[in-house]
Amino acid sequence: MKFDFKKFFFRKPKNELEGSENQAPAAEGPPQEAAIPEKLAEKCEGCGQIVLADEVAANFGVCPKCGHCRKIDARARIRLCFDSFEELFAEEASGNVLDFPGYSEKLASLREKTGETDAVVTGTGVCGGIEAAVFSMEYRFMMGSMGHAVGEKIAKLFEYATEKGLPVVGFVLSGGARMQEGIISLMQMAKTSAAVAKHGEAGLLYISVLTDPTTGGVSASFAFEADIIMAEKGALIGFAGPRVIEQTIRQKLPEGFQRAEFLEEKGFADLIVERKEMKEKLCALLRLHCGEAIA
Amino acid sequence: MNAYDIVLKSREKGRPTALTYISRIVDGFIELHGDRRFADDCAVVGGVGAVEGMPVTVIGIEKGEDTNDKIAHHFGCAHPEGYRKAVRLMKQAEKFHRPVLCFVDTSGAYCGIGAEERGQSEAIAMSILEMLRLKTPTLSLIIGEGGSGGALGLSAADEVWITETSTYSVISPEGCASILWKDSSRVAEASECLKMTANDLAALGAVERVIPEDGFSDAFFEGLKADIAAAFGKLKGLPVQTLVENRYRRYRKF
Numbered sequence: 001m002k003f004d005f006k007k008f009f010f011r012k013p014k015n016e017l018e019g020s021e022n023q024a025p026a027a028e029g030p031p032q033e034a035a036i037p038e039k040l041a042e043k044c045e046g047c048g049q050i051v052l053a054d055e056v057a058a059n060f061g062v063c064p065k066c067g068h069c070r071k072i073d074a075r076a077r078i079r080l081c082f083d084s085f086e087e088l089f090a091e092e093a094s095g096n097v098l099d100f101p102g103y104s105e106k107l108a109s110l111r112e113k114t115g116e117t118d119a120v121v122t123g124t125g126v127c128g129g130i131e132a133a134v135f136s137m138e139y140r141f142m143m144g145s146m147g148h149a150v151g152e153k154i155a156k157l158f159e160y161a162t163e164k165g166l167p168v169v170g171f172v173l174s175g176g177a178r179m180q181e182g183i184i185s186l187m188q189m190a191k192t193s194a195a196v197a198k199h200g201e202a203g204l205l206y207i208s209v210l211t212d213p214t215t216g217g218v219s220a221s222f223a224f225e226a227d228i229i230m231a232e233k234g235a236l237i238g239f240a241g242p243r244v245i246e247q248t249i250r251q252k253l254p255e256g257f258q259r260a261e262f263l264e265e266k267g268f269a270d271l272i273v274e275r276k277e278m279k280e281k282l283c284a285l286l287r288l289h290c291g292e293a294i295a
Numbered sequence: 296m297n298a299y300d301i302v303l304k305s306r307e308k309g310r311p312t313a314l315t316y317i318s319r320i321v322d323g324f325i326e327l328h329g330d331r332r333f334a335d336d337c338a339v340v341g342g343v344g345a346v347e348g349m350p351v352t353v354i355g356i357e358k359g360e361d362t363n364d365k366i367a368h369h370f371g372c373a374h375p376e377g378y379r380k381a382v383r384l385m386k387q388a389e390k391f392h393r394p395v396l397c398f399v400d401t402s403g404a405y406c407g408i409g410a411e412e413r414g415q416s417e418a419i420a421m422s423i424l425e426m427l428r429l430k431t432p433t434l435s436l437i438i439g440e441g442g443s444g445g446a447l448g449l450s451a452a453d454e455v456w457i458t459e460t461s462t463y464s465v466i467s468p469e470g471c472a473s474i475l476w477k478d479s480s481r482v483a484e485a486s487e488c489l490k491m492t493a494n495d496l497a498a499l500g501a502v503e504r505v506i507p508e509d510g511f512s513d514a515f516f517e518g519l520k521a522d523i524a525a526a527f528g529k530l531k532g533l534p535v536q537t538l539v540e541n542r543y544r545r546y547r548k549f
Contacts, residue, residue, distance in 0.1 A: 098490050100488050148549065151549070177443075179465055180475075181465075183465060183499055184501075184549055186444070187546060188549065189423060190451045190546040193420065194542075197424050217443070220444040222420070223416065223420070225421070239404065239444070248406045248407065249406075258411055
């Protein structure tokens with residue numbers, strides 16, 4: 001039998017928009033099979049080069065060759081930047097308010113697949129000794145789209161933070177409003193903005209970290225209402241998605257358009273942060289705003 | 296009329312546009328231009344005038360009447376500077392304790408390179424946020440298409456009214472059908488599913504009032520003018536803190 005060298009070593013990554021939720025569980029087979037890791041190497045979606053899987057994992061999901069940031073799930077993102085985390089408002093879930101065809105089934109299957117009730121995780125945590133309220137959006141759940149549950153959890157988190165006098169750190173990732181919830185999802189933009197405004201009026205800090213992708217209704221609400229807007233290196237950030245713009249204006253978009261670096265150049269992002277330095281940057285900013293005294 | 300008929304009607308040529316509403320409802324309208332940052336966006340028309348003797352700030356998204364007019368107004372698709380102009384005029388209204396009246400008619404915010412370069416997301420986000428905490432009464436009227444975030448940018452008001460054959464939606468039915476079902480011919484079905492017509496929106500609590508259109512007769516505009524003056528009269532009677540808190544509650548309930 002011909003040994004397929006390529007198939008053995010390299011696994012083609014799943015289309016990222018589909019969400020690669022099947023982080024296959026550790027192989028449970030005969031011992032000799034278990035000794036072979038699930039994948040030794042993989043092709044980077046950014047540069048197309050072959051990289052060692054272990055090396056990517058050790059580098060927080062960032063390609064060691066080109067720096068391409070792979071999407072990471074909401075809880076992993078919190079673990080990356082916070083020393084501890086206590087979840088709040090986990091019970092909030094969206095229903096199919098408009099009886100949109102197929103939506104209930106979609107929600108049920110995603111809940112089962114991801115173990116999350118919706119597209120955001122909220123709670124409190126400690127980063128660099130400072131307590132903060134934190135939310136983190138989940139790409140595996142309809143690419144972080146915002147319906148009632150997402151809006152409600154974020155609004156509740158800002159209200160909670162306002163009451164307790166806590167800063168908010170938000171890891172934003174979203175394709176936009178969730179169309180299956182129609183006008184209710186549009187209203188979440190106003191609801192979350194209102195909660196952000198109240199938190200701000202109380203003199204409290206809100207840092208948003210825009211990750212790949214941040215577009216549509218989420219981009220045009222709480223993502224851009226922060227005191228400090230960080231953008232993860234290379235992230236796609238914009239109002240309209242690039243494909244929609246290309247279809248509308250019938251021309252190709254320039255290289256780097258709507259990427260984090262473009263946002264910084266145009267004056268819409270305070271700073272671009274690499275994943276490995278994110279915790280350090282957040283800690284420093286939190287300490288400057290919320291620390292007792294600067295040593 | 297089914298939902299798709301209403302969608303088509305909301306976009307129909309010959310429907311009164313924002314400038315028509317302004318000329319029929321606002322006396323002595325004086326247009327104020329520009330965002331004092333970058334430019335004057337022709338899709339957003341703003342200024343001051345009086346409704347039944349009460350000074351108001353008026354902001355409208357104007358689609359234009361004929362082809363040349365439509366081109367001049369960017370087909371009612373606002374750029375970031377349009378939202379920034381709106382915010383500037385709203386803050387001015389707050390300073391002089393004038394109510395803010397918005398006429399909304401847009402298929403959506405402008406989609407293009409310049410709009411992205413100048414921060415369309417930030418402009419809409421800040422327009423929503425500033426409108427929500429404005430210390431003066433606000434009323435938005437959807438008079439045709441209420442297209443997504445571009446419409447919400449001028450509709451985060453104390454009350455939102457809508458005329459009978461207008462729509463307000465998170466996405467166009469065409470966009471919904473092509474993204475969700477990869478089939479733009481299913482637009483009629485998407486129009487139903489999105490619950491985007493005036494009556495559906497009222498049932499969901501997204502609008503306070505559905506205004507019968509009555510062929511846009513003189514009586515229609517006269518009646519609307521009286522209703523607007525009455526609504527502002529009532530809202531002006533509230534302590535500012537109550538006004539802003541009620542607005543918070545209005546959006547918090549969704």
